[in-house]
Every structure is written in structure tokens, then in C-alpha cells.
Amino acid sequence: MKKLLILFIIIAAVGCSKRSGLSDSVFIPDSEYTDLPAYSEWGYNTFGANYERSVFVYSRNVMPLKVIVQNQELSFVFQGVIGNYSDDYLSMKITIPDTATTKYQDLLGLNDTRINLSGSEVVVEFITDQNNKVIEILEGELYFKRTQKIFVDDVEAEVILSGYFNLKFLEDGIPFSMTDGRFDFGVDNDNFYNLN
Amino acid sequence: MQKKFLILWLSLGSLMVSAQSEDITSIPAKKKHQIYLGIEGGSRSFETKSRDYEFIRAEAVYYFGYHNNYSQLSWLTYAPFVALKAEYRSHNDKFWLSSGLRYSSIKTIMDSYSDYANNSDYFYVMLNQNQQETYYYRINEIRETNQYMGVPFEIRYSPFKPRFFRLYFKLAIDLNFKLANKREIEFFDPAMKIHEKEIAGLFDQPGSFYAAGDLGVGIQLGRQNKPNFRLEGDFPSLVFTPEAFGLADNTFGGGVRISFIYPLKTK
Numbered sequence: 001m002k003k004l005l006i007l008f009i010i011i012a013a014v015g016c017s018k019r020s021g022l023s024d025s026v027f028i029p030d031s032e033y034t035d036l037p038a039y040s041e042w043g044y045n046t047f048g049a050n051y052e053r054s055v056f057v058y059s060r061n062v063m064p065l066k067v068i069v070q071n072q073e074l075s076f077v078f079q080g081v082i083g084n085y086s087d088d089y090l091s092m093k094i095t096i097p098d099t100a101t102t103k104y105q106d107l108l109g110l111n112d113t114r115i116n117l118s119g120s121e122v123v124v125e126f127i128t129d130q131n132n133k134v135i136e137i138l139e140g141e142l143y144f145k146r147t148q149k150i151f152v153d154d155v156e157a158e159v160i161l162s163g164y165f166n167l168k169f170l171e172d173g174i175p176f177s178m179t180d181g182r183f184d185f186g187v188d189n190d191n192f193y194n195l196n
Numbered sequence: 197m198q199k200k201f202l203i204l205w206l207s208l209g210s211l212m213v214s215a216q217s218e219d220i221t222s223i224p225a226k227k228k229h230q231i232y233l234g235i236e237g238g239s240r241s242f243e244t245k246s247r248d249y250e251f252i253r254a255e256a257v258y259y260f261g262y263h264n265n266y267s268q269l270s271w272l273t274y275a276p277f278v279a280l281k282a283e284y285r286s287h288n289d290k291f292w293l294s295s296g297l298r299y300s301s302i303k304t305i306m307d308s309y310s311d312y313a314n315n316s317d318y319f320y321v322m323l324n325q326n327q328q329e330t331y332y333y334r335i336n337e338i339r340e341t342n343q344y345m346g347v348p349f350e351i352r353y354s355p356f357k358p359r360f361f362r363l364y365f366k367l368a369i370d371l372n373f374k375l376a377n378k379r380e381i382e383f384f385d386p387a388m389k390i391h392e393k394e395i396a397g398l399f400d401q402p403g404s405f406y407a408a409g410d411l412g413v414g415i416q417l418g419r420q421n422k423p424n425f426r427l428e429g430d431f432p433s434l435v436f437t438p439e440a441f442g443l444a445d446n447t448f449g450g451g452v453r454i455s456f457i458y459p460l461k462t463k
Binding site: 111151 | 328388
């Protein structure tokens with residue numbers, strides 16, 4: 001009752017909420033790391049990881065994932081911020097060799113796939129305002145635990161990629177770690193780009 | 197919270213008692229047993245508590261740009277009823293005991309907060325999935341109506357001598373047995389009506405019985421041994437079996453009722 005009252009007051013006073021849909025990000029806090037989204041497989045368009053003593057998480061203001069196919073390579077660009085609700089934007093681009101992916105539906109083939117980020121054919125880049133820096137990975141993994149095709153009202157809508165990631169890397173000779181990473185993305189023609 | 201309601205209720209009652217005790221034109225009580233028959237109608241409304249349905253997709257709700265964890269679902273529950281009752285009055289006409297048969301229907305409506313929060317008009321329900329395919333359906337509204345036949349047991353007490361206008365207090369319980377249940381789903385895409393039965397079956401089914409109790413205060417208009425009219429408020433109405441309903445839990449609420457009673461037998 002009290003919650004409903006508070007909610008009504010907030011709505012009446014502010015009235016600045018946003019349309020919801022599959023493309024929005026839905027934050028369900030993790031029970032242990034409350035600044036991170038809980039692991040989910042609903043296509044909530046979120047990701048997050050502990051980054052040193054802060055977090056690298058999705059931002060509501062940018063598309064949390066872009067998938068790019070170009071020159072027989074497949075790139076996943078995690079776009080977010082360092083620290084919740086900050087404007088310290090960071091994109092992490094993970095590129096792997098790939099010849100099979102031409103459309104977003106092909107991403108279903110990644111189901112239960114582990115990618116060793118320290119492998120010689122994998123490139124990890126950090127992109128900030130004007131900088132594009134290739135990161136030297138000490139160890140790390142991108143794990144697509146589950147991929148699924150979503151139908152809404154019996155019409156195909158998107159592919160959901162859900163899984164985990166973590167990495168240790170060197171930046172300017174100093175080691176950093178990104179741990180407990182988890183992601184849950186919906187991918188459709190809006191964030192899938194075949195540049196071939 | 198219930199304690200606050202009790203204090204509020206008692207305070208209101210005290211005020212009304214004080215107001216009426218100033219009436220010095222009261223008529224002496226006629227010491228007669230009397231049986232009345234009555235018809236009653238009214239409605240109660242309940243606070244509805246949502247359940248954690250794992251097949252409902254959460255929605256994004258933002259305020260000041262921050263995430264908000266409140267549910268996007270809106271609930272409304274109300275229960276209109278009609279009753280036929282017999283009432284027995286004590287010698288001094290201060291205690292009125294009544295029981296009878298009551299037909300009621302509890303209507304629960306579940307939808308999105310779209311009217312207030314400018315969110316979408318629908319919410320997603322996951323009907324089924326396998327390893328690589330998942331099926332969502334957009335739902336505008338789910339309406340459930342449970343019909344009950346019940347037996348109320350009520351005691352009313354008026355501390356005042358018989359007169360045309362009498363204030364009284366009520367303590368009541370009612371036992372209700374389900375007659376029928378109907379669940380309707382309004383889809384965002386009307387063509388998805390073909391899935392109504394499957395999706396309706398995802399939600400919990402109502403039990404066959406529920407019990408509730410009321411505290412109330414009312415006024416009666418009419419002379420002793422004559423037809424009387426009553427207007428009564430119930431607050432709080434407490435549901436003793438909150439999980440007995442299908443879509444959600446009903447916990448407590450309030451209501452209003454009017455009744456017309458007719459003296460049947462005078463000794």
C-alpha cells in the first residue's frame with residue numbers, strides 16, 4: 001500500500017517515465033553485487049561487471065550492444081559507463097574471426113560457446129571519446145551460455161544472447177581486472193550491422 | 197497498519213457516539229423479541245498483492261533517469277454482492293444477530309500502469325520455450341471474476357435506545373464457497389485470442405473457499421417494529437484466506453452496503 005502510494009506520488013509529481021518495450025534496458029539488481037544486473041535470459045539489454053573498485057555497466061543512453069560483421073570478423077561492442085549513472089563512457093569491442101555470420105539469426109549458433117579472450121585471433125579494444133586502444137589480455141573469457149530466438153505474438157522479433165565475461169588485462173603496463181561480468185542482450189536489425 | 201485502522205475506526209465511532217448521546221428525545225426500548233427479514237446490497241474493495249509470476253517479463257520503469265524497481269502491473273479488485281438475511285433482535289433491541297445467504301462476485305483486473313506512467317499498454321507473458329525458441333505474448337489486460345455463495349454471520353450493537361435514527365456498530369464474518377470462475381484475456385493483438393486458454397492456465401487457479409471479516413459502523417433509519425433502512429460502512433474488511441484467489445492475493449479493504457429490513461414476527 002505504501003509502495004503504491006509512493007509510486008503514485010512520484011508519477012504525479014514527475015511524469016517523466018519512458019515507454020517500455022523489448023528494446024529498453026530492464027535492471028534487476030543482482031542479489032550479491034547490487035550495482036550489477038542479475039544474470040537473466042529475458043533480453044533485458046543489460047550487462048555489467050566489477051571493474052577494479054567500480055563497475056562497467058550498460059547505460060540507458062547508449063545502445064548496450066552492437067554486433068558488427070566485417071571482413072570475416074565478428075565484433076561485439078559492449079557500450080556502457082564506468083560507475084553507475086556516470087558519464088564516463090567506455091566501449092569494449094571484442095572481435096573474433098568468423099565466416100558464418102551474415103544476419104542476426106546466425107548468432108543462435110553461439111549457444112554454449114566459450115571464447116578465450118587471450119587467444120591470438122581475438123582482439124579486445126577499449127574505445128573512449130577519441131581513443132581506440134587495443135588491450136593486452138592476460139586472461140579472460142566470453143561465454144555465450146544461451147542463445148534463443150524470441151517470437152512476440154507469433155512473429156519473430158529478435159535473438160537473445162545471454163552469458164558471462166571476465167578478463168584481466170594490461171593498460172599502460174598496469175594490470176586491471178574485470179570480473180563477474182554478465183550480459184543479456186536482444187539483437188535484431190537495429191543493433192546488428194553487416195558491413196560486408 | 198491494521199492497528200492504525202482499528203484506532204481510526206474506534207476514534208470515528210467515539211465521535212459518532214458522542215454526537216448521538218446528546219439526543220434526548222429517544223424512545224424507551226420496547227422489550228420484544230423480533231425477527232426481521234432483509235435484503236442487502238453493496239460492494240467491498242480489497243488491497244491486492246501481486247504474486248511473483250516467473251513468466252511475466254519485467255518492464256523498464258524510470259524516474260529522474262534512474263531505474264525503478266516497482267512493478268509495471270496495476271491491480272484492481274472489487275466485490276459487489278447481494279444478500280437475503282434474517283435478523284433476530286435481543287429483548288432490549290440493542291443486539292441484532294443476522295445470517296442468511298449472500299451472492300458475491302470478486303472481480304480482479306490486472307493490467308499495465310500505462311495510464312499514469314506513459315509506459316506501453318501491455319506486458320509480456322512467456323507462454324512456452326525450448327532451448328532455442330521462446331514465445332512471448334503481449335497482454336493488455338487480464339480480468340477474472342469469481343462467483344461465490346456465502347453465509348454471513350453478523351452481530352450489530354447499538355448502545356442507544358430505539359429511535360428513528362440509530363447508530364450502530366458491527367462485527368461480522370462471512371464464509372464463501374465458489375460457484376464459478378471466469379478468466380478473460382485482452383491481447384494487444386486480438387488475433388492472439390487463440391492462445392487465451394493456454395495463457396489463462398499459467399496463472400494460479402482460485403481456491404473453492406474464502407473467508408473474510410468486517411468491522412463496521414452504520415446508521416439505521418426507521419422506527420422499532422417498522423421497516424428500516426440501513427447505510428453501513430465496512431472498515432477494515434480483512435480477508436482470512438488471502439491466497440484463495442486466482443490472479444493475486446487479496447488482503448484487506450473496505451466497503452459500503454445498504455439494506456432494507458422488514459419486521460416479520462413480533463412476540
